[in-house]
Amino acid sequence: MFTNLEKCPRNLLVCEKSSLLNDKSRHATHVAKHFFNYKVSVLIPECGITPSGLKSVFNSFSKYYLLRNLPVYKLLEEEFLEKVVKKGSLYALSYKTRIDQDNTFALLPSGQVILSVDKDTYEELGLEGKASQYNHRQPMRYVVTLDMTDKSLAPGGKRYKRVMWALQEKVQLTSDFLMARYSIGGNGEDLLQSIFSQYSCRELRPSMSTQSLRDLLCPSLDPTDLHGDSRSCDPLQFLEWLGAVTMDMSCNNEASSFVSTYCCPEPQSSASQALLCTAVGLLLPEDIHSLLEELRRYFDEPRFTSWLSVTVHGFADSPVSWGATEHGFHKGGENFYTFVLFKNQDYWLHMATGTNDGCPP
Amino acid sequence: MVRYKSRYLLCELCVSDQSSLQLLDERAVFAAVRGAVSSAHGDYGSALCSASFAVKYLNAHTGVVFLRCRKSHYRVLWSALPFITSVESRGQRVPCFFNCLHIGGTIRTCQKFLIRYNTQQLHRMLRLCHSEAERLEVRKAVLSCSLKSLEKEEEAEDGYGDEEV
C-alpha cells in the first residue's frame, strides 16, 4: 500500500570459501586490511574450558592508549613521523566522534591521515580534499587524505607547511584518540607515552570475557557447501544464528509463538556446550592474525566439533572499512567479518557492510 | 503551471431499501469514508487522504457519489471503501456498501463513464421486459423524466441510446 515506506537501504555480504593451506588464500590480507577492530568473538562448539593457547593469545593482545584532547597536527609533527609512523603498524582513531555528525580522524598504518570533516570545517581548513561519496545532494561532508609517506608532504616542504599552518592556526582540530602500535619486542609503547607526555594518556588493555553456553542447537555446516544448498544452511541464516547465540537469545523451535518465531536453521544438531570468548577495545589486525593462527592449531588434536567461528567487528565510526575504502554510517555503520574454520583447514569468510560503505575486497 | 492532480472515484451507494437513500447527505458520507480510512490505514493513512479529500457530489435518488482525493494517494481511499458497511446520518444507521464504478482524472471523464454505464444498465434491464408494451412504457418514462435543466447534448445521448434498443 505505502510503497514509499517499504524501501530499504542496501547492504552487502561477500562470502568466500578457500583453504588455509591454499597458497593464494587471501585471508591474511583481508584481516590486515581491516584496520580498526572493535570486538572479536570466538565461538567454539563442544568446548567446555578455554584452551590454554587461546587464553595466552588473548592475553598477548597489544595494549592501546586513550589520549585526551590531542590536537590533530601532533600526528603530523616531524618527530612523531620519524620515530613512529615511518616504522609502520601504528593505528589511531578518534574516540567518541560520530562520523555522521562530528569530525572524525584516523591514522592508518600505511602512513595516511584521514580527516573526515563537515562542510564548515572543511571550508575553514582550506585543505585539498574530496566530497564524501555518501553525500545527499548537497555535499555536507568532505574527506581530506594526507599521505605522509608521499614526497610532496615531506616535513619542511611547502605543502607540509601549509597543512601544519591550517591545522595549527586556521582551525585547531582536537579530539580524543585511541592509539595502538604493534611491536614484536614491546618497547614501542613507551615511545608513544613519552611523545605525548604532556597530554593525558591512559594505557588500556582489551577487556576479555568468557562465557559458557549450555545445550544449544547448532546448524550443521559442510565446508564444501558454502551456498547452503542442502548440506549446510545459507550464509545469512548462519550469521543470524551466530548473532542470536552471541546475544544469548533462545533458539528453541517455537515457530508458533506469539513473541518470536525465530528458530535455528536446518540442518541442525544439538551441542551440549559451547564456549564464547570476546575481547573489546582497539584490536590490531596483527593480533587478530595471531589469534587465527592459534585457532588453526585447535584442530591438531581430535575434537568433537567440525568447525569454529571468529567474528571481528569494526568501528562503526571509523572513516575507512577495508583498506582505504570510505566508510559512512547511514543507519548502523556495520562492517564486520566472520571466519568459519573447519577441521580440514578449509575456511569460509563472510564479510558484511551496511549502506554507506564500499564492497568488501 | 503546476497543479495538484486529483482522482475522482465514481461510486455507487448500494442500499437494501431505496428510500433510505433520502436520509443521506454529503457530510454523512464524508464522515463514514473518513472513519473507514482511519480504521484501515490509521493516522498516517487518514492524514495522507485528508488533503483535498471531498465528497463532490451525492445523488440521493440514484446513490451516485463522487469522491475526490489526491492522485498520489487515491489507493489509500480506494482500499478503505469496501470496509464501509453503514453510513450514519441524522441519528439513523443506514446499512449500505460502496460499489466503486470508475476512477477518473476529471469529473468530466467520470460523467461520461456514468452516462455510458447507465445506458448499458438500461440495455440489460430492457431485456427483462416481458412484452413490447412494457418496453414502450419504459421508453416513455425515460423521455418524460428528463429535466429541463439538463444539457441538450446529454438528453440527446440518452434518447439515442434508448432508441437503439
Next chain:
Amino acid sequence: MSQPALYERLVFKNASVYHYLKIYLILDNDDRKINAVYFKQMIISALRDLYGEIGAAFPFDVLKFEEDTLTAVLRVYNSGLVKLWTALTLLGSYQSEPCAVHVTQVSPFLLALSGNSRELELD
C-alpha cells in the same frame, strides 16, 4: 585428507530479508513491570494507531526482551522496517502512563548488533 577447497566467492546484495532493531523502553514509572508479551502487544497497538488494520498487518518478532533493563531486539521484514521504526518513535504512552522508545541500533545483520562500537566506554 581431501583436496584443499577450491576458491569460491559469492556476493549477496540486499540479500538479508530482515532488519534488526535494538531498542529500549523508557517508562515514566520505574516500578512498573512489563513482560515480553505485553511489550509486543504494546508495539502492535502503536502500529495499529499509526497505520490502521491494513498497514499494521505485517509480522515482526521480539527476539529478546530483558525485563529488568527493558531492552529488546526486534526482527522485522525489510518492507516493515520504516513502519515499525516510525510507530516506535511515535509511541508515547503505555496504559495511560508516559513512555518512550529509544532505538539504539538498526542493522540488516543480527550479528552487527552484538558489537556496537558506540557503546565503548573507557572512563
